[in-house]
Amino acid sequence: MRDEEQIQLERSWLEEFEAAARRPLETRMRYAFIHTYKPVLDDAAYRAFDTLEDYRRWCEENLPDWLGYGRSFDSA
Amino acid sequence: MAAPSTPLRAGFEYRQAQEIRDAFARHGVRYLFIGKAGAILLGFPDTTQDADVFAERSPDNGRALVIALRELGFALTDDQAGDIERGKDFIQLKNGPFDLDLVFAPDGIERFEDAWRRHIDVEGFPVCHLDDIIASKAAANRVKDHDVLPRLRSFREYWMQNRSRRL
Numbered sequence: 524m525r526d527e528e529q530i531q532l533e534r535s536w537l538e539e540f541e542a543a544a545r546r547p548l549e550t551r552m553r554y555a556f557i558h559t560y561k562p563v564l565d566d567a568a569y570r571a572f573d574t575l576e577d578y579r580r581w582c583e584e585n586l587p588d589w590l591g592y593g594r595s596f597d598s599a
Numbered sequence: 600m601a602a603p604s605t606p607l608r609a610g611f612e613y614r615q616a617q618e619i620r621d622a623f624a625r626h627g628v629r630y631l632f633i634g635k636a637g638a639i640l641l642g643f644p645d646t647t648q649d650a651d652v653f654a655e656r657s658p659d660n661g662r663a664l665v666i667a668l669r670e671l672g673f674a675l676t677d678d679q680a681g682d683i684e685r686g687k688d689f690i691q692l693k694n695g696p697f698d699l700d701l702v703f704a705p706d707g708i709e710r711f712e713d714a715w716r717r718h719i720d721v722e723g724f725p726v727c728h729l730d731d732i733i734a735s736k737a738a739a740n741r742v743k744d745h746d747v748l749p750r751l752r753s754f755r756e757y758w759m760q761n762r763s764r765r766l
Contacts, residue, residue: 577689
């Protein structure tokens with residue numbers, strides 16, 4: 524991303540952070556928690572994994588890629 | 600796309616966060632909000648689907664957690680209660696009034712006690728420090744974590760600068 528684009532992006536984030544800081548917690552939560560159906564993931568009432576590694580593997584093997592639960596191969 | 604076998608529900612609400620806080624307090628559950636839900640409690644403007652709770656792994660805490668969850672309306676079988684009491688690393692609950700992820704060993708955080716020492720209290724909600732939330736997401740390194748990290752790190756700078764004014 525070009526420097527100017529990055530600056531613009533960070534400026535818009537800052538505006539969002541400041542706007543959020545003016546809202547009470549209850550309002551922030553109302554805007555933040557949005558439930559949409561996630562295929563496979565939402566199809567069972569209970570799941571438990573002995574290790575996080577097991578959970579990550581299960582996500583990679585069972586969930587559609589577009590949900591974003593797969594491992595990222597870019598550096599974080 | 601297959602129809603969901605669990606009913607669709609509204610997003611997690613402030614009132615439900617209060618119910619968790621109050622039920623967990625009544626039963627002495629040691630826990631912290633973590634993940635994006637934790638960041639949102641700290642002021643991060645973003646969206647998420649459900650709440651993530653980092654619970655201390657100990658037999659007493661597991662038992663207290665089961666009692667509190669049942670009181671909140673989670674329909675836990677005895678086997679499921681056993682999973683929680685033993686502190687399996689990751690448990691997804693969609694069998695209650697809202698979705699809740701229990702994590703006993705989050706990526707990027709060595710011990711509950713360390714995270715507890717650094718935690719932030721937000722209106723009585725115990726929340727992981729942003730550094731722990733970021734460390735956890737960076738270590739998990741899923742696509743969705745990778746996407747949110749630049750903005751979350753930018754928020755950390757803003758939050759650190761402005762924290763003293765808000766406390």
